[in-house]
Amino acid sequence: MHRVGDGGQLDRLLRVARTYWGDSPSGERCVVAEVFDQDLRAAVRTLMVARALCGAAAARLVVLGDPEARQLAEVFGAVDDHQPETPPVALVTGRVDGGTPRDIPVVHVHGTGTLQAYALFPDDGPRAFEDELPVRVAAFFEQYVWPNREVIRASAERVAWRAKSGYQVRTDTDRRQLRAYGCARLGLDPGLPTITVTAHVPGRDTELFGTTARFAAAEESANWLFVDPVAPEHRHMRSGVGGLSTNILWSLTDVAVSFGDSDLPAFGIPVIQAGFSEGARCGATHLAGTASDQVRLLEEAVATHAKGETILGPEQRERARLWLWMRRCGADVPTQLLPHSAHGPDYPRVLAVNLRYVERDGDPLFSAVHRMWERREPLLTRFDFRHPAGLSTTLTPARSIR
Template identity: 70%
Template sequence: MCRVGDGEHVERLLTAARTYWGEDSGGDGCVVAEAYGEDIRLVARTLMVAKAICRVVSARLVVLGDPEWLRLGEAFGAVEDFRPEVPPAALVTGRAEREPAREVPVVHVQGGGALRAYALFPDHGPCSIGDELPARVAAFFERHVWPRRETIAPSAERVAWRAKSGYEVRTATERRQLRYYGCARLGLDPDRPTITVYGHTPGHDKELFDATVRFAAGDESANWLFHDPVPDPHSRMRRVPGDLSPNLLWSMTDVGVAFGDSDLPAFGIPVIQAGWSEGGACGATHVVRTPSEHRSLLAAAIAEHAKGETILGPDQRERARLWLWLRRCGADVPTHLLPHWEHDTDYANAFAVNLEHAERDGDPLFEAVRRMWDRREPVLTRFDFHDPAGLATTLTPARSVR
């Protein structure tokens, strides 16, 4: 991915930022933007969100980061050697550091889509993203999304259809046929439940991941598929082959063990969530926090399958689709200023063009940031959820997605 010092469009980008966005918002305070890593897309989002907050609170922009990105920060009006007498008004970052407890608002900008960000406001003392954010996101979900599930449902179905990522199975018969084929290919027993373990990041959630591996190693009543390299202590424990299609993998899977967000419950597959995620408390998955809880739920999932039942709760599929909608639509803010994430290697040029020609007045980025800031909401949103009538008229009515 292009850094600010690379590529033929860099000087155009720096000139556009300096010419049209280099003003200083003034004020005695500051907003700190962290610009680290290789990806210009994440740095661009971080700087634009920080600029928007500077506009809301009348503060100066301070950029901390790699030397290459400081050039871009300076073009956006960042001040050098600024030492405020009070703590910064906010920290805007693309680094997912869950542990540090901070006393200032933290806005975590994420990749994907148009513009996505979560925020943590420490209104009652220092707090960390890891400890506090999932509960606050869940409270937002319960207050604004779940009560409007009937209104949102058609849009949520469309989002789920887009998010299938190659999972095209439409009938139980088709899924059963693919399941038998996939199990035969991997040498597994199709009459036993298949547990698929995925989404683990080495070094994170080690205790629960190790507990999963140990449980699988001692259990021969189920098939076990791991995306990570693990020992093969028995014939029903496998690593997922790289050429296994989503159709085969998810047709074989009866229960997922996820170490982060998972969309599988939206498609009727229950998930035990053994890792952290922003939406972990929204009710779409079974969240476990200790190895003993994890072992108990794994055993229960296998036992339920033996009886022809499932651990998928009565509301979990609907909650998963609503959470998927919130992530990919309700909390994905379209803006003329930032190119879509998928621009990839063409991003620097597209960003420069936008800065040269897109007007900031009325751009959804600024209204969304102001709304999040004024209401102390944990997520940047496309819609004003405090205006139910407006939300209902904005969403597209139901239609076929096939």
């Protein structure tokens, strides 16, 4: 992917962006944007949201980053003020950690599609960003998404159907056959439930991951699959199985332990949530907050699935599909200004074309940022969830009255 400082197409992009934005936003206050990511897509996403937030907050733009990032920031209207005299009205960043300030609004920008952003405000509470955000997102989900599940359901089913494109197993018979093949290939007992541990990032959630690995080593009444290498292995454990096809891995898995986002409950596979996820508290997974929680949930999972039953709750599949819809649709904001990340090497060229020919007036990016800022909502949204009638009209094809 293009780095921020790549020449050629970047030079053209800088010229077009300078013409597009024209003047710099002004105001007595400032929005601070952190642009330390060398991926051009991430840098531009952060700057776009920061620029839109400047309009919502009537503030100027200050960018922190290396010289190459500041060169890009300058054409987005950033002022050369690395130590502003007035406190920032908000921080816009592509990364958050335990040191992220909580005394000012923080907007975390990311996305694997078009544009996603999550926000916390000082009134939301004193806890760290990753501790507080899932609580706020869950409150939004319970207030605006779950009550509208009948309206959203058809769209959520369509999103789920598209999301499982890599999983081609259609019947229980197909799954049983693939499961038997997978167990034979890995040398595992097909009569035991299989627990798959996935999405762990080295250096994060070390206590819960260590607890899971130790429990797996001692618990021989289940098969254990670790997507990443774990040493030592035991006869009922296999690690480094990330190379298995989606069809085989999903067919083998009775329960997943996820240290990040997981869509598996949307497809009938229960998940024990052991790491950070923005939607961790939306009710789709079994949340483990402590090592003792983790052990209790693992014990319950092994015992329940050994009896041929499941720990997937009656609402969890639908909640998971609604959260999947939120991530891929409801909280993914389309904008004609930002190309989709899938453009790959063509991203700078497509972005330059967009900035040359697309006017910002009426673009969903700006209305979504204004809505999030004014209402102090925890996430950027494609739709106005406070108006269910409008949501219904947007999601449901209009019917003729004749």
